[in-house]
Amino acid sequence: MEGSGGGGGADPGPATAPAPAPALAAGGEGEGCEGLWELPVERCERRPVCGRCSRPQKVCLCPFLPVHPLKVSTCLYIIQHPAEESRVLRTVPLLAACLPPDKCKILVGRRFNEDRYPELATVCRNPNTLILYPGAEATNLEEIAVVSSSPSVMIIIDGTWSQAKDIFYKNSLFRLPKQVQLKPSISSQYVIRTQPTNTCLSTLECAAVALSIMEKNKSIQETILHPLQALCSFQLQHGAQIHHSKEHLLKNGLYDKPMPKNKRKLRRMELLVNNIKI
Numbered sequence: 001m002e003g004s005g006g007g008g009g010a011d012p013g014p015a016t017a018p019a020p021a022p023a024l025a026a027g028g029e030g031e032g033c034e035g036l037w038e039l040p041v042e043r044c045e046r047r048p049v050c051g052r053c054s055r056p057q058k059v060c061l062c063p064f065l066p067v068h069p070l071k072v073s074t075c076l077y078i079i080q081h082p083a084e085e086s087r088v089l090r091t092v093p094l095l096a097a098c099l100p101p102d103k104c105k106i107l108v109g110r111r112f113n114e115d116r117y118p119e120l121a122t123v124c125r126n127p128n129t130l131i132l133y134p135g136a137e138a139t140n141l142e143e144i145a146v147v148s149s150s151p152s153v154m155i156i157i158d159g160t161w162s163q164a165k166d167i168f169y170k171n172s173l174f175r176l177p178k179q180v181q182l183k184p185s186i187s188s189q190y191v192i193r194t195q196p197t198n199t200c201l202s203t204l205e206c207a208a209v210a211l212s213i214m215e216k217n218k219s220i221q222e223t224i225l226h227p228l229q230a231l232c233s234f235q236l237q238h239g240a241q242i243h244h245s246k247e248h249l250l251k252n253g254l255y256d257k258p259m260p261k262n263k264r265k266l267r268r269m270e271l272l273v274n275n276i277k278i
Helices: 082-086 090-098 120-123 141-147 162-169 203-214 219-235 245-253 263-273
Strands: 077-079 104-108 127-132 153-158 178-181
Touching: 077 090, 082 104, 090 104, 090 120, 090 203, 090 219, 104 203, 120 153, 120 203, 127 141, 141 178, 141 203, 153 203, 153 245, 203 219
Parallel strands: 077 104, 077 153, 127 153, 127 178
Antiparallel strands: none
16 A cells, blocks of 8 residues: 555554754864855856757867758658667767758657657658668668659668667558668768678668669768768767777677677677678
């Protein structure tokens, strides 16, 4: 029961008031603390942040962004795992800064249903909507772009690979659009964050490649990647280290972390070493 403190028993009777705390003797432990509460407290203030690129103003990346948002017909829906919001080196704000607001919509959460997200549900039922998520059932995006000429909507999940997998498989709405994937032809330039394999790309990189294919304009990819390249260059100049993929570390005997005890995770590592697609 609420407020119960254990088993039943006799009524303990009226509660007695607690004895007052003994006063500190003169010259005791409290003598040196007198007046401490009157000292000014230094407030911890966050660094001013740029309203466009969401970076601290001292390391603003706006000079590397396009002067005007790119003109695209494809609309992106970024489904962002909540953990990504707190990451310092995020790529989605840079992506959003490159595109018009109505062409890059960001939804944060883990679970998405029709009642809470009616607009997203409508988008997922649109026959022109694609979801970028690799797998056996996915079609290469290049093949879709060749036959499609109408403006499209693309859904991209932003998070770690395990977070993206959880969002994709536990939200039935995301099984409605046609599933597409990118050909593993380029390596990630996001070298300040560890990727599972050499061909795993950040959300910004995925969007850059996908938009260049959908819009049939290679310069879009170069423009969107420009601020990411600047971000990585700045971080490396100020002490960051290049992060090789987990695949590269395992194959070259450089992986210095304890091997997982979980059989499923261990199996995934074996597949990475043997160059088997996972």
